[in-house]
Amino acid sequence: MGTLGVVKHWSLVSARPQPTGSRHATLVVVLSVLAGIAVVGRVLSADPIAYGVPVWPFADTAEQAESRVMTSVASAARTSAANEGNLKKIPESVTATDVEVLRTRARHDGLAVWLLLRLEVPAVGTRCREVVVSGATPVEVNSRHVTC
Structure with missing residues (x-):
């Protein structure tokens, strides 16, 4: 009779995805992004x-006004350094x-100046x-808030 009498049936079996696993991973990613x-x-x-970033929602009106004063300070420092060369x-x-x-301290080689400023x-x-x-060129101006 031969081999025609025995026919095998092959089928592709695939696992169904677990919906709770992907939801859990999505929840973890969303919570991590929100925490970041x-x-x-x-x-x-x-x-x-x-x-x-002196803009809302990070800065209030007072900090925005302080930023405007600090912008004029940075501009004056850059102009002075460009005109004087030091x-x-x-x-x-x-x-x-x-x-x-209020206080000034210069580095010994003249490449940095620390200032304590009181701003109105x-x-x-x-x-x-x-x-x-x-x-030297360009001049960097960095600042941080301190208590008076």
């Missing part, structure tokens, strides 16, 4: 001016009606920032 966004938001709102005259150049230099921020009052002006 919350951490970044908290860090940025700690000192939005230093991180360069950083020695920066403490005098950043002093204005709303900015008072409109509609807020007095705030203090520690400012570091460093570099």
Whole structure:
């Protein structure tokens, strides 16, 4: 008779995906992203001016006004460094009606100047920032909020 009498039936078997496993993974990813966004938001709102994001929701009106004052300080420091060719005259150049230099310290090679500034921020009052002006060209201006 031969082999025609015995016919085998082959079928492809595939497992059905478990819906709880993929939902669980999606939930973990979404929660991780939300936690990451919350951490970044908290860090940025700690000192939005230093991180360069003086905008809502990270900065309030007072911090936006302080950012405007710090923008004028950074501009004066960069202009002074460009005109003088060094950083020695920066403490005098950043002093204005709303900015008072409380303390100055220069690095021995003249490539960095640390300043403690008291800022009179409109509609807020007095705030203090520690400012570091460093570099030759271009000049970098970085700051952080400190208590007065």
